[in-house]
Amino acid sequence: MERTLIKDLNQHINEQVTIQGWLHTLRDQKSMQFLIIRDRTGLVQVAHFKKGNLELAELISTLGTESALTLTGKVVENEIVKLGGLEIQLEDLHVEGAADVPLPFEPFGEENLPDQDFRLDWRYLDLRRDINRMIFEIQSTAEQGMREFWLENDFIEIHSPKIMGAPSESGAELFSLPYFERTAYLAQSPQFYKQMAMAAGFERVFEIGPVFRADPSFTSRHMTEFTGVDMEMSWIETHDDVMDLMERWLAYTYEKVIEKHEEAIESIFSVKLEAPKTPFPRITMADAHQLLDEIGYELPPDKKFDLDPGAERAIGAYFKEQQGHDYVFVTEWPFEARPFYHMLHPEKKGITLSFDLLGKGLEVATGAQREHRYDILQTQALAKGLTLEPIQNYLNYFRYGTPPHGGFGFGLSRFLMILLDLSNIREAVYLFRGPTRLTP
RNA sequence: GGGGGCGUGGUGUAGUGGUUCAACAUGCGGCCCUGUCAAGGCCGAGACCGCGGGUUCGAAUCCCGUCGCUCCCGCCA
Numbered sequence: 001m002e003r004t005l006i007k008d009l010n011q012h013i014n015e016q017v018t019i020q021g022w023l024h025t026l027r028d029q030k031s032m033q034f035l036i037i038r039d040r041t042g043l044v045q046v047a048h049f050k051k052g053n054l055e056l057a058e059l060i061s062t063l064g065t066e067s068a069l070t071l072t073g074k075v076v077e078n079e080i081v082k083l084g085g086l087e088i089q090l091e092d093l094h095v096e097g098a099a100d101v102p103l104p105f106e107p108f109g110e111e112n113l114p115d116q117d118f119r120l121d122w123r124y125l126d127l128r129r130d131i132n133r134m135i136f137e138i139q140s141t142a143e144q145g146m147r148e149f150w151l152e153n154d155f156i157e158i159h160s161p162k163i164m165g166a167p168s169e170s171g172a173e174l175f176s177l178p179y180f181e182r183t184a185y186l187a188q189s190p191q192f193y194k195q196m197a198m199a200a201g202f203e204r205v206f207e208i209g210p211v212f213r214a215d216p217s218f219t220s221r222h223m224t225e226f227t228g229v230d231m232e233m234s235w236i237e238t239h240d241d242v243m244d245l246m247e248r249w250l251a252y253t254y255e256k257v258i259e260k261h262e263e264a265i266e267s268i269f270s271v272k273l274e275a276p277k278t279p280f281p282r283i284t285m286a287d288a289h290q291l292l293d294e295i296g297y298e299l300p301p302d303k304k305f306d307l308d309p310g311a312e313r314a315i316g317a318y319f320k321e322q323q324g325h326d327y328v329f330v331t332e333w334p335f336e337a338r339p340f341y342h343m344l345h346p347e348k349k350g351i352t353l354s355f356d357l358l359g360k361g362l363e364v365a366t367g368a369q370r371e372h373r374y375d376i377l378q379t380q381a382l383a384k385g386l387t388l389e390p391i392q393n394y395l396n397y398f399r400y401g402t403p404p405h406g407g408f409g410f411g412l413s414r415f416l417m418i419l420l421d422l423s424n425i426r427e428a429v430y431l432f433r434g435p436t437r438l439t440p
Numbered sequence: 441g442g443g444g445g446c447g448u449g450g451u452g453u454a455g456u457g458g459u460u461c462a463a464c465a466u467g468c469g470g471c472c473c474u475g476u477c478a479a480g481g482c483c484g485a486g487a488c489c490g491c492g493g494g495u496u497c498g499a500a501u502c503c504c505g506u507c508g509c510u511c512c513c514g515c516c517a
Contacts, residue, residue: 031474045477065467082477102468105451109478112452112466117509173515189517215515216441226517300513308513363517411517425517436509 001072007041009086012075019044019088020096022128023067024108026060033060035090036083037071040133045083046071048090056093066107066128068097116424120432123440127430131268135428138261139416143208145256146229149249155204155231160193162186162210166390173214175224186212189409191341192394194232195370198405199397203234208412216435220424221362221414225433229415232370232407239343239353239369242406243329246357246367247280250327257419269420276327281319282355284332288315305334309363316361326418331355340384341377342368343406357408359418367408374398 001018009017021039035046050057063069073088081087105114107125119126126132147157164185167174175186187193190207197205211228231249236242254275257265265271283291288307292299297314299307307315307330319328333354335344342352354368371377377398381388388395416428426432431440 025478027476027479029473029476029479032476034476034479036477047475049474078475080475080477102450106467109452109466114451115447115509118451211517213516217515218510219513219516220511222516228517310513365517409517414517 003070005041006037006039006044009044009075009088010084013077013086014075016072016074016091017088018070018072020070021068023063023065023069023099026063026065028061033057033090035060035063035069035071037069043083045081045087046073046090047087056090059095060093063095064099064101064103066099066103066125067095068099070094070096116426120426120437121440123431132427134261134264134268135416135420135422136430138257138265138420139412141257141260142253142415142419143412145253146206146208146249148256149252150204150206150231153204153245155206155233156197156202158190158194158197158202158205158207159209160187160190160207162212166393175212175214188213190228190230191409194230194407195341195394195402195405196397198232198234198370198372199400199402203403204232206231218435220426221417223413223425223429223433224435226425226429227412229410229412230407231410232405234403234405236369236404236406239331239355239367239406242367242369242408243282243331243355244279246365246408247276247278247327251275251278254419265420271419271421273419276325280327280329280357281323281325282329282331283315283319285330285334285351286332288330291315291318306337312358312363313361316358320360326360328358329355330358335380335383338368340380340386341370343371344376344380353406355408357410359415360421362414362418364414364418365408365410367406369404369406372398372402372404 003020004012004017006019006021019037019039021037024036024038024043027034031050033048033050035048037044037046048057048060070093071088071090072092073090075086075088077086079085103125104122105118105125107128110129110131113119150157163179164187165182167185173188176183177186189211190209194205194207207230209228210225212225214224215222233242233245254273258273258275262273265273285305289299292311292314295314295318297311299311303311315328315330319325331354332345332348332351333356335342335350335352338352338354342354345351345353352368354366356363357365357367371380374395377395378388381391381395413425413428416422417425422428
C-alpha cells in the first residue's frame, strides 16, 4: 500500500492508510495503547485497543522509542485528540528498524539538551530534532536561491579541484597530504581557480564547494572544513560593482527563503525574517574607525588599520540601530590587512578596493576587485614578501589578456548562523570539522 | 599559539570541607490506571562526584598537575 505522509492525513478521513515513521512516544495503558508517530512532515496519534489484537499489543509493548515503523490503519476524526483532531485506528504494524537499545539521551527535550560535544558524537540522533531538519531544509532553499540568481545573471557554475600541487596563498593554514611521490595540499580557497576562469573568458562564474583551513581555532564560528560560496565576475569598474550584485543576490536569496519557510522560521527559531533592503549600508575602514571612536569602542593599538571581532559587532549593532539593517559593507581595507591580489585604490595610497560583509556583526564574506595587471600584481606579491616562483602559474593568467574583475568568498554556515540567529557554527553545519573533531 | 570557564548516575542539573554530601528531574525496567495526549500514580536498578597527586582528623567540595570539552583573543568565511 502506498505511503501517506502525516501532513496529508486530513485528506484521507475514514480511509485506510499506511504511514511510515518513528515511534515518538508510546503510552501503554491497561486496555489501550497510544503511539505517537513522527515522519518528516509531522506527528500523529495511533490508537490501538489491546483486546482487538493481543499479539499486536504485546509487540507494541516491546517497542523502543524511535523505532522505525510502518503502520496501517483507518484515519478517523476525533475532536478529543489534541494532536490535529484526528487519529489512526491501528490495524497492522511492521517494525522496519527496531530501536532496542536505550537512547543515549532524549533527543526531543529542547530544554535540557545534552552538552553540544556529546550531541555531536550522536549527530544522527541529534539531527532527528525538527529544528535541525529545518536548518538543512532552509539551507537547501537558500542554495537554490543563490544558484537561481546567478544562473539568471549569466553565471557559470564551476567545480575547481580541492587537491593542489602548490600552496595558493600564504600557505600557513594548508593541510598537506601524501600524493604518490609528492606532497599535495587541500585547497583553502578556490580563489586562483575562479580567477583562472576570468583569464579563460568565462566572465562570470560561481562555485559552492568545500574549503579547508588548518587553523587551530577554537571558536563558535570556525571550522577546519566548511562550504565556501564563491563568485567572480569580469569587466567591472570597481569593487562597488561586486557589492552591487552581491547585495541583490543576497536579497534574492532571502526572498526565496522567506517565501518557503517564513512561518517555520518564526515558530521554530523565533526569527522574523525580512529581506535586507538594497543598497546595504557601506562604510569605509577610515570612517569605521572614526565611528568606533565616536561610540567609544577602543581598538587595541595593533588594530590601527583593522577591526577586531568586538569592533565588528559594534559596527553591526550601530547600523542595526540607526538603519534597521542587519548587513553592512566595510570597504577600503588597508593593503596590510589584505592579500597581495587585491587591487590598490588609484588615489588613496595603501588602500585596497576591497570589502568585508558583516551580517549581525559577524564576518560573512570578503571581496575585492583583483589586480589583473601582471606587472603590478608581481610588485604587490613581492611587497608582501612572497616568492614569485610558486605562484608563477597564477601570475601567468594575467599575461594573455585578462579583463578587470572581482568577486567574493562567502561562508555558507556563517550565513545560516546570521539568518537563523544560531549562536554556534556547529549547529549550522551538517557535520562539524574542527581541530579535535574528525568523527562522525 | 595566548587567556578564561567547566568536568557529579544514560542525559540535564543541585550540592563548594564533616553527622540527611551523594540529591532532584528526565530516561530506563517492573506494576497500576476503559482514551491517553510533553499522561498520571507506585516500586526498582543506575554515579566511589574526569584522572593522578597533595593539604586536612575528614575532600565531590581547597591546592597542584594532567586529560577532555567549551568560550574569548589571534586568524579568518
